[in-house]
Amino acid sequence: MNIVKLGKKKIMFLHIVGLVVFFGAWELAVRTGLLPHQVLAAPSEVLNTFILKLTETKPDGDTIINHFFISFRLALSGFVVAVGVGIPLGLFMGYYKALDMYMTPIFEIVRPIPPIAWIPIVILILGIGMGAKVFIIFVAAFVPCVINSYLGIKLTNQTLINVSKTFGASDWQIFRTVCIPSSLPMVFAGVRTSLGASWGTLVAAEMLASTGGLGYMIQMGRTLIRPDIIIVGMLTIGFTGALMAKGLSLMEDKIAPWRSKQ
Amino acid sequence: MKQSTKNRLYLLLPILSVLTLLAVFTLLSSQEGTLIPTPIEIWKRFWDMMTIQISKATLPVHVWVSLKRVLTAFVAAILLGVSLGVFLGWSPTFNALVSPVFEILRPIPPIAWIPLVILWFGIGEMSKIFIVFIGSFVPIVINTHSGMNSIDPLLINAGLVLGANRSQLLVDVALPATVPAILAGIKTALSGGWMCVLAAEMIVAKQGVGFLIVRGQEMGDMSQIVVCMLVIGIVNVLMSTCLTKLEGVLCPWQFKKAK
Numbered sequence: 001m002n003i004v005k006l007g008k009k010k011i012m013f014l015h016i017v018g019l020v021v022f023f024g025a026w027e028l029a030v031r032t033g034l035l036p037h038q039v040l041a042a043p044s045e046v047l048n049t050f051i052l053k054l055t056e057t058k059p060d061g062d063t064i065i066n067h068f069f070i071s072f073r074l075a076l077s078g079f080v081v082a083v084g085v086g087i088p089l090g091l092f093m094g095y096y097k098a099l100d101m102y103m104t105p106i107f108e109i110v111r112p113i114p115p116i117a118w119i120p121i122v123i124l125i126l127g128i129g130m131g132a133k134v135f136i137i138f139v140a141a142f143v144p145c146v147i148n149s150y151l152g153i154k155l156t157n158q159t160l161i162n163v164s165k166t167f168g169a170s171d172w173q174i175f176r177t178v179c180i181p182s183s184l185p186m187v188f189a190g191v192r193t194s195l196g197a198s199w200g201t202l203v204a205a206e207m208l209a210s211t212g213g214l215g216y217m218i219q220m221g222r223t224l225i226r227p228d229i230i231i232v233g234m235l236t237i238g239f240t241g242a243l244m245a246k247g248l249s250l251m252e253d254k255i256a257p258w259r260s261k262q
Numbered sequence: 263m264k265q266s267t268k269n270r271l272y273l274l275l276p277i278l279s280v281l282t283l284l285a286v287f288t289l290l291s292s293q294e295g296t297l298i299p300t301p302i303e304i305w306k307r308f309w310d311m312m313t314i315q316i317s318k319a320t321l322p323v324h325v326w327v328s329l330k331r332v333l334t335a336f337v338a339a340i341l342l343g344v345s346l347g348v349f350l351g352w353s354p355t356f357n358a359l360v361s362p363v364f365e366i367l368r369p370i371p372p373i374a375w376i377p378l379v380i381l382w383f384g385i386g387e388m389s390k391i392f393i394v395f396i397g398s399f400v401p402i403v404i405n406t407h408s409g410m411n412s413i414d415p416l417l418i419n420a421g422l423v424l425g426a427n428r429s430q431l432l433v434d435v436a437l438p439a440t441v442p443a444i445l446a447g448i449k450t451a452l453s454g455g456w457m458c459v460l461a462a463e464m465i466v467a468k469q470g471v472g473f474l475i476v477r478g479q480e481m482g483d484m485s486q487i488v489v490c491m492l493v494i495g496i497v498n499v500l501m502s503t504c505l506t507k508l509e510g511v512l513c514p515w516q517f518k519k520a521k
Contacts, residue, residue: 015358015359015361017359018362019362105280105283106283109283109495112495112502113498115457116373116460116461117490117491120475121479200371200373200374208464215374218377218378222378222381231378234370234375235366235370238371238374242369245369
């Protein structure tokens with residue numbers, strides 16, 4: 001609700017001022033000793049550590065590239081399975097009342113339990129290997145996929161359904177050609193939430209039980225009291241998350257272009 | 263007539279589904295040499311934990327310890343988050359100045375802050391509260407800001423025509439119109455905050471439900487883990503129910519629309 005509009009140049013200028021002040025104050029606070037080195041590393045040191053960690057495996061056992069790929073592969077596998085199972089389940093639950101009535105109670109019992117709370121039981125049953133982590137990420141990503149696909153179908157405009165009925169469409173045809181396309185924006189919103197949830201949960205899983213990955217790296221940074229490593233890890237995690245979200249919204253523009261025009 | 267019998271049959275399905283869940287659970291847990299506890303064992307463990315102290319506290323005390331952390335952080339996050347969000351929406355200059363920094367920090371999951379926060383505040387109470395604060399601050403700011411941005415221009419113009427000055431516009435028009443968005447943010451923040459306190463407690467704590475569930479893992483005590491998971495879920499549901507009630511009180515117009 002901006003009454004005053006700023007020019008593009010002025011906005012650009014303010015952006016730069018904001019960033020310079022933030023990083024400048026941070027750098028100064030560490031350089032002058034206001035904040036001790038055990039607590040915070042200056043931006044320049046963080047950058048240095050990042051460049052070093054591209055090739056150096058010390059002190060946490062692997063290069064940042066390898067940590068990244070370990071995490072990325074895990075997050076993606078859990079996420080893909082969750083999307084593959086969750087979206088169809090949600091769509092069918094939204095369309096077929098019997099399935100809705102049958103699945104909803106089970107779902108309502110499982111839904112409020114945060115994915116992180118699954119970690120201990122999964123570790124006891126599946127160990128700390130790849131399977132356990134993929135399962136936890138699956139739980140995290142599954143719930144939003146189901147809820148949003150379900151809602152997407154439920155929110156289908158009744159007029160559209162009536163029109164197709166009048167034209168003699170079968171149940172299945174209505175589902176396939178009316179309900180699914182109209183639910184797509186909601187489905188995508190769910191997938192976006194899922195992606196964020198799976199990335200965040202992965203970090204937690206790696207911090208609690210792992211021998212590699214970005215979550216493990218920042219946890220090691222804490223044990224070794226190396227704030228520079230922690231911050232490099234945090235920024236990598238944040239940047240990757242943002243990048244994945246960006247990729248997803250590009251995909252959305254391709255698959256459901258009507259939404260971006262709204 | 264036929265339709266109504268069909269509807270009655272549908273009503274049986276939820277009961278059937280819960281029964282299936284119980285049956286599968288009992289079947290899995292009653293197998294030879296399995297780790298999974300039976301529903302009866304879980305129920306017994308639950309009553310044990312209500313009275314027996316684990317790490318100097320019974321189950322309700324652990325829940326209260328976690329809740330207290332969440333609520334403390336939450337009050338701070340609401341106060342600071344709403345003011346920052348309103349300010350971001352109100353002043354374009356401030357928005358342009360702060361948004362790049364916010365955009366860099368925003369995508370970092372709150373859980374990834376845990377190691378750094380432990381370096382800052384040690385493993386005491388403050389570090390947990392701070393993690394929950396980060397986890398709930400971000401959604402509150404984002405929602406408040408986008409609520410400010412999507413106020414109906416009609417309302418603003420009406421205010422202007424009636425001769426409101428800038429501060430009147432903010433207090434009498436913009437703020438009330440943003441309340442639903444703020445509440446939506448608070449809702450997201452609350453379940454996010456509950457998850458953050460768990461994660462923080464699972465990594466380092468001496469009390470709290472997160473601690474309790476990890477203790478269960480270390481002892482290989484499955485019943486304790488399952489009891490904790492269920493309690494965590496129930497608290498989550500209770501908190502969001504309370505908030506929905508509050509929403510009905512604070513902005514009844516929105517509530518009616520949703521119905």
